[in-house]
Amino acid sequence: MNNNSNCNLLPSYKEELKRGRQVNVIYDDIIIPKSLTHFPYKKTFYIETLGCQANYRDEEIISGLLTKAGFMRLDDYQKAQILIINTCAVRENAEQKVKGHLGTFKALKQKNKNLIICLCGCMVMQEESVREIQNKYPYVSIIFGTHNVTNILNILDNYLTSLQMIIDVPSFSENIVEKLPDYRNNNFQAFVNITYGCNNFCTYCVVPFTRGQERSRLEKDILRECQFLVNNGYKEITLLGQNVNSYGGDLNDGSNFAHLLEAVAKLKIPRLRFLTSYPSMFNDDLIDVIAKYDNIVKYIHLPVQAGSNKILKEMNRHYTREFYLDLVKRLRKKIPNIHLSTDIIVGFPNETYEEFLETLSLVKEVNFSSAFTFIYSPRKHTYASTIEDNVTYEEKVRRFKMLKETLEANIIAYTDKMIGKIYPVLVEGFSERDKTMLSGHTEDNVLVHFQGDETLIGQIVNVKINVSHVYSLIGELING
Ligand code: SAH
Numbered sequence: 419m420n421n422n423s424n425c426n427l428l429p430s431y432k433e434e435l436k437r438g439r440q441v442n443v444i445y446d447d448i449i450i451p452k453s454l455t456h457f458p459y460k461k462t463f464y465i466e467t468l469g470c471q472a473n474y475r476d477e478e479i480i481s482g483l484l485t486k487a488g489f490m491r492l493d494d495y496q497k498a499q500i501l502i503i504n505t506c507a508v509r510e511n512a513e514q515k516v517k518g519h520l521g522t523f524k525a526l527k528q529k530n531k532n533l534i535i536c537l538c539g540c541m542v543m544q545e546e547s548v549r550e551i552q553n554k555y556p557y558v559s560i561i562f563g564t565h566n567v568t569n570i571l572n573i574l575d576n577y578l579t580s581l582q583m584i585i586d587v588p589s590f591s592e593n594i595v596e597k598l599p600d601y602r603n604n605n606f607q608a609f610v611n612i613t614y615g616c617n618n619f620c621t622y623c624v625v626p627f628t629r630g631q632e633r634s635r636l637e638k639d640i641l642r643e644c645q646f647l648v649n650n651g652y653k654e655i656t657l658l659g660q661n662v663n664s665y666g667g668d669l670n671d672g673s674n675f676a677h678l679l680e681a682v683a684k685l686k687i688p689r690l691r692f693l694t695s696y697p698s699m700f701n702d703d704l705i706d707v708i709a710k711y712d713n714i715v716k717y718i719h720l721p722v723q724a725g726s727n728k729i730l731k732e733m734n735r736h737y738t739r740e741f742y743l744d745l746v747k748r749l750r751k752k753i754p755n756i757h758l759s760t761d762i763i764v765g766f767p768n769e770t771y772e773e774f775l776e777t778l779s780l781v782k783e784v785n786f787s788s789a790f791t792f793i794y795s796p797r798k799h800t801y802a803s804t805i806e807d808n809v810t811y812e813e814k815v816r817r818f819k820m821l822k823e824t825l826e827a828n829i830i831a832y833t834d835k836m837i838g839k840i841y842p843v844l845v846e847g848f849s850e851r852d853k854t855m856l857s858g859h860t861e862d863n864v865l866v867h868f869q870g871d872e873t874l875i876g877q878i879v880n881v882k883i884n885v886s887h888v889y890s891l892i893g894e895l896i897n898g
């Protein structure tokens with residue numbers, strides 16, 4: 419233990435594993451501690467988020483609370499008084515990025531000893547990571563976890579009182595905190611949490627440890643948040659959960675995802691999405707709701723992870739290749755214009771070449787519109803990381819490239835077919851590559867660039883596709 423640290427609470431894997439805790443919903447008002455109203459330095463902060471949409475939403479919650487306490491968010495970390503890195507632990511490279519940032523921040527801290535450097539997010543939910551930070555990065559001021567983001571103002575207050583490293587990382591949460599600030603990074607697209615945590619324990623995955631027990635928000639609270647977004651002119655809502663299909667299972671009041679999705683669709687948000695679906699829990703009621711409402715986008719992210727039954731079993735995914743292919747068939751039968759994307763892991767321990775070929779053949783059979791592909795990365799304390807692996811990294815990279823080529827062939831065929839057709843596009847802003855162009859996504863999540871003026875940002879407009887660059891399209895605005 420570092421003597422300089424005011425170690426309130428370290429994460430514990432044993433606690434993170436436990437399930438079945440009773441959950442309370444909290445509707446308290448936000449209280450701003452005095453030390454923050456009388457903050458002695460510039461009231462500015464910088465926050466950088468790695469990882470998935472769950473972290474993105476946490477970033478908004480942290481930013482909202484700090485803004486409420488009078489802090490201003492800056493895009494330039496060199497000018498901010500509080501620096502926050504919202505970390506991810508899903509793969510090794512996510513953790514490496516954090517260490518790079520900490521190196522940069524060290525130089526700033528040397529110039530300004532009052533700088534407050536904070537680490538939060540999934541990486542700090544791991545005991546070893548926290549110990550490493552204590553030992554190698556003693557200039558970090560505050561470490562807090564995924565279960566207490568809503569407590570950021572009090573954690574800062576504790577730091578300002580002690581001026582010693584604060585480690586406040588509870589390993590579980592018995593609370594769902596409502597009445598959060600309305601702060602959003604974007605004023606036409608919003609993420610809305612429906613569940614927190616995950617109970618699935620896929621054998622490769624760290625998320626059930628870093629995000630804890632699955633907890634569903636009450637339907638009335640989700641609907642209130644969505645109604646507020648609709649009233650404020652939002653064009654797109656994405657309902658978020660590590661496994662949206664299990665929504666409500668813990669509430670024991672009959673709530674379920676199909677019902678919730680229908681209720682949100684009825685609020686008439688123009689585009690309604692949801693992430694992430696777990697194949698074995700994707701039932702026919704849900705397919706019917708998606709088919710029934712025009713505003714539920716006909717694009718589903720349905721991670722398959724692998725095409726071999728043996729590997730799926732070892733991953734503890736509760737479905738077979740045949741089940742997945744049948745689900746795709748059922749979806750396409752009831753919703754002929756449905757598009758599918760997926761996540762795939764290459765190189766699970768001891769995956770044979772033949773087993774990998776089963777993934778390739780599944781990819782060809784399903785014809786995904788897009789896919790996120792990953793090389794397996796061993797994560798501490800997961801079951802898969804204890805398996806001795808006989809496949810070399812070079813071989814995994816070779817297979818990964820083969821998979822990419824196969825997927826790309828599908829995607830080229832798919833985007834080529836879009837040429838000459840007109841699609842509604844939600845305009846998100848200026849194109850990153852060419853600031854004279856606008857860009858946005860079609861319902862099926864294809865990136866489109868086109869000429870147009872700034873006033874269109876946040877609107878859904880019709881764009882005719884002229885050219886395909888595989889991962890993005892060039893089009894022209896129709897009907898001004
Ligand atoms: N809850 C979601 C997303 C979890 S993380 C789901 O179940 O799909 C996003 C993706 O990261 C996963 O779908 C998986 O493909 C990938 N992933 C998770 N752990 C990984 C690991 N240890 N190595 C490589 N990829 C991993």
Ligand code: SF4
Pocket residue numbers: 616617618619620623624625626660661696
């Ligand atoms: Fe991880 Fe599986 Fe849970 Fe997704 S469903 S977060 S892959 S354990």
Ligand code: F3S
Pocket residue numbers: 468469470471472473505506507508539540541624625628629
């Ligand atoms: Fe990363 Fe945590 Fe999301 S590990 S992928 S930020 S849930």
